[in-house]
Amino acid sequence: MNNASLASAKSVFGAGLLAAVAASLCCITPLLAVIGGLSGAAGAFAWVEPYRPYLVGLTVAAFVVAWYQQLRPKPAADCCAAPQKLTFLQSRGFLGLVTVLAAALLTFPYYAAILYPRPQARAALSATSGALPTWQTRTYRIGGMTCAACAQHVEQAVQQVPGVQAVSVSYDQATAQVRFDAAQAQPAQVESAINSTGYHILNPTSH
Template sequence: MNTEKTSKNVAYTGLFAAVAASSCCIPPVIALIAGVGGGASTLSWMEPFRPYLIGLAVLAIGYAWYSYLKTKKADDCCEVDAKPKWFQTKGFLIGITLFAAISISFPYYSHIFYPDNKKEVVIVNQSNIQTVNFEVEGMTCASCEQHVTHAVNNLEGIINVNASYEKANAKVEFDNSKTTKEDIEKAINSTGYKVINK
């Protein structure tokens, strides 16, 4: 077996698995930056596979490091002083390892990409305040929550939004003289996640 080709393939497998592990969380941020919402939930079906993809990434990159370090120690008398290819260098492996770590941890820091668009709402009449709990389908991580919160906060009259992927809901407090339940539902649906009507 060709160790050069194996270590290159293993490193790329680890990188692919790391990116795939967070693929359900990356589209909402890209959708926000691009100004489109509908594509946010396109890869949410991959979320159940996240632990397996993370495991695959760790194993593949670990094996790539093992192969790299093993070839350095083996048979010093027969080593050739040829310059190693780029993908066989320590710098390449460090870069792949760092990129994989950043990709895997993306759901935990993705909120920094969402600007704070919460507004100060002047309440004229306390009886206009309404709280509605929307059941939302498709959210799989904190990045999904941030995407829904950001979309709803763009509406006028929103006082508070609490989206939860664990509870599969978005609890919204709003002034019904400035926005409607239907407008909020449209805003949530525009993200690619869907309000479940019961």
């Protein structure tokens, strides 16, 4: 493989890797937001989601071309030319590693939820004033979620609101169901927690 071919191959799988990263940004960002505490940044790349099928296709095409260039029969070498020694970056092993990384990025939405920190068990609510809890359950429609990781991020945020007993967020239905003690938490606090993630409530409560 000559230098021009090597440069072409590296450019192709480099483009494929970049496409894989772009395709997974909408789901990687919520996890990074939870870990890094940058909650509002979670929905920053939600706009990428409609283009994800095209980015996935571009990634697959790029790696098919890269592997074809790597595996195709080499032209007969000049008997007088010194054999060219390939570096690791030019080897099949490196291309294999990059291919595995791209595959992990493309499939990230399917396993992202298991990477989220487990929520801490909430202690039983105590009625210090002697009054019984006033339970309310509200369902919110949420816009901007692009995968199950986004739903997990919303759950993490709402669980931090004092007085919230349970929260269930569905990416498929684009809803969040929240049960909370109205004596400790107000609907505005729940809505603020949801909106702080970078996604937005489509049916906010009137105040």
